[in-house]
Amino acid sequence: MTAPDLHPPVRRSIAGRSNGLRSLWLAGLVALLAGLGALSVTTGSRDVAWADIVAALAGGRDTIGQAAVALRIPRTLLAMLAGSALGLAGAVMQGVTRNPLADPGILGVNTGASLAVAIGVAWFNIASADAYIWTAIAGAGLTAAFVYTIGSMGRGGATPLKLALAGVATSIAFSSLVTAVVLPRNDIAGGIRSWQMGGVGGATFERILPAMPFLAVGLAIGLLSARRLNSLALGDELAAGLGERVALARAVAALGAILLCGATTAVCGPIGFLGLVVPHLCRLLVGPDYRWLLPFSTLGGACLLLAADIAGRIVARPAELDVGIVTAFIGAPFFVWVVMQQRIREL
């Protein structure tokens, strides 16, 4: 097949699209998100009559149906927030590492956050939501730095293969360590296990609120790093030639991504593959310019996670599939597809 050779012309023609068309796409995504939001509030494992939905939105909590809808509102909000955070974080990570396979799950960042939280809960008895988030962010940051350092050693820098292998190796090791930490503590094992599945079910405003400042800062840093990522995409030398301080640009953008991943993981548990899938899909829509790619990934991530969560509620009725499972099933085939499109260097 000649797919790799077909790729550049296709991409060029899309990148050549006018900004007007891109704005139109953006408006379309906003509309899609709104539609999905409405769908998410109205559908679920329980059928609720329209009257009850309207009453619940007006604040009514009188029937079971109204109560169910009331639970869906924070859940929908969390799915949107987590999705936009992970979508943006994925795009930023792909830019920072210049690596098409970068994803918080593949790079082991999620497992790092899991391990940090597990250690915090088991050994230091952390309980407050703030402490959870700080711990998760610290774990995510340390793991990201560790994996990137290992993956970028030697010839060729951080190739997709080296980064992915370093991430997977770290993930396997950290999973063992999570087990070792959690196993002696039957009292917390169940909670940590279910948190590790990754999901937005059972969300409450009280749980979402502490993560908001972190997400806000992360979103701001991420969205503002578009110009830097565009320079980095030219290669380190060219970027430096354009007056970019390469290391600083990387560090700042990566910090944004880590804040987003850490805070999201602390609240939802690890949700994989979203950060991989969304930027690639958005690149097909708007081309490689990060000034467009970043906002698109943010919105696209929210849409995809929300859609995955709705699907998880419908597919397994009357039970629910955790959204982390759904994204893994959408994301893994997509990952394989991305790998097959790349002309990855044989070493």
Next chain:
Amino acid sequence: MTTPLTATRARQMRYYRLVTTILLALMTVLFVLTLSLGQSFTPPGDVIRVLLGEQVGGASFTVGQLRLPRAVFAVLAGLSFGLGGVAFQIMLRNPLASPDIIGISSGASAAAVFAIVVLSLKGPLVSLFAVIAGLAIALLVYALAFRKGAGRTRLILIGIGISAMLESTIAYILSQAPDWNLQEAQRWLTGSLNGAQLGQALPLLGALIVFGSLLLSRTRDLELLRLGDDAAAALGVQVGRTRLMVIIAAVGMIAIATASTGPIAFVAFLSGPIAARIVGPRGSLLIPAALLGATLVLVGDYAGQFLLPMRYPVGVVTGALGAPYLIYLIVRANRAGSGP
């Protein structure tokens, strides 16, 4: 001119035989030691008498019922993981291309969990499920990776992606299991020898003999594959056919072991590189790696049971011990620029 070469070759062969013998002795000693050590000490003499079928007061139960099944499973599973793992590593010429990283172990594990939890199957049927699933995953990864010609790098990456999906599947099925319990979950995520029964060791032994001899009969072809596909083909190796046979044999072995102990973390991955450090280019890595696999599982299980403040399944120990070595390997390989 040939004389010094022949002498070198003979010296290498002597070294290789010596190392293999030492590894075999080490494994045997550890096997006997794990039978006599535990909560209480049983003299090796009593152990041997129990093994010979005599009734020894006290020792018959602890050794025969409690320790022997564990140790037998440890050896059989360890041999399978070590041999299957190193076969993959040699075939793909990358120490990181081991079955536990490219999704074969998790495929077998997912199938076993599905067979047990959803279909309520037991025993040999579970193994059959695991083998079929492991083979299907291996062939899928292989077909996707080699569709457009050479794709060893692509194979590893595709395996990583599919592995992530399978891990999610395992986690999900386990979370849906009615009598959900953490010990059982651990077995399918990291591997454990708890609940080993001697009667169930037979399929493991059978698989090891059948698939193991298949692999060993391909030793020469595998060694030549280390030189590269083209060089091997020039030397008369049928590359495609050898690959397919190695995949079937190695996957069969690993899947059956996984169906009985779970995917004991990192054993398939670690045995090969350690064997390569010891043996070097002096001979085939297959047998030393298999012996090292068994040694690792024996040591890991003993440590998990008696050396730590609480009992851990063997997979947690090998996973935690293997991690630094894995990272060291990646760092060293990256520095040398020879891969991955």
